[in-house]
Amino acid sequence: MSRSTPRSCAASPDPVPASAHRGFVLLLTAGLLWGTGGISGHLLQADAGLAPLSVAAYRLLLGGGLITVLLVATGRLRGRPPVRALLVNGVLHAVFQGLYFGSLALVPVGFATLVKIGSVPVFVTAGLCLAARRAPAPRLAAAVLIAVAGLVLLTGFPGPDGGGWRLAGGVACALGAGLVFSVMTLLNRGPGAGIDPLVNIGVGGLIGGVLLLPAGLWAGMAVPADAESIGLLAFLALVPTAIAYVAYFAGLRTASDSAVAMATVTEPLTAAVLSMVLLGEEMTVLGMLGGVLLLVAMAADYLLPGRRRAT
Known part of the structure; x- marks a missing residue:
């Protein structure tokens, strides 16, 4: 029917550029791959017996190393590097x-990921408002309030065995990770940050891995010499780290803000679904409602004018 419709009677919308489609696919891929990072890290802790700091050190050393090799091979590390900025970001990567x-x-993987990512709009907004010494715009304030409500309801996620201290500790660590990520976002936002985002992830991540190495060695970094453990380690370094970040920054060049929001929402959604399917984790109705509110808040935050993830 569309072929017989005269052009003068029905104005067709401007076609979406192919580059925007590619950008959307790349960002969506990055979000999906990021969502597998928590699962693979959890399995390394549970099956390979690695401590959390050891897993973090491996991810930064191997994933950051792979991205750094890519940067060298493509000539993006030419010139004098911003040493101070890389050192600061390395520390932040390690703590995060x-x-x-x-x-x-x-705490459960899906819960931790939702709290970590869901808290970022709250912390970033608070930081921007404190720096500007003014209250947030009404729409932005609404998105933050929705995120806070989601975080509160998300405590309906079943608590881990071992008592409330594990839940409190897990929430504190996830919120701390969200806070550190927010600090990294604020430090590196805008064109004047002076550091290539992919260099930040690659070289900065590699520096963070080196900083975590003593703690990782103290906790134990020996990986069982079996295919499953080695495969999980390679997967963590390659898929949710190297490939995901390269795809994200490649897609960011041409994608719309709505695509950026989609990538942001896809990560915790993927982690929550995988944790329920692969690990048997469950979520109460209140927890599901809290997760939905967080996803809505994150999407709204990144769709507001002038807002875009900076790291």
């Missing part, structure tokens, strides 16, 4: 990954 994998040792 250590807290995140620490939360996975205490």
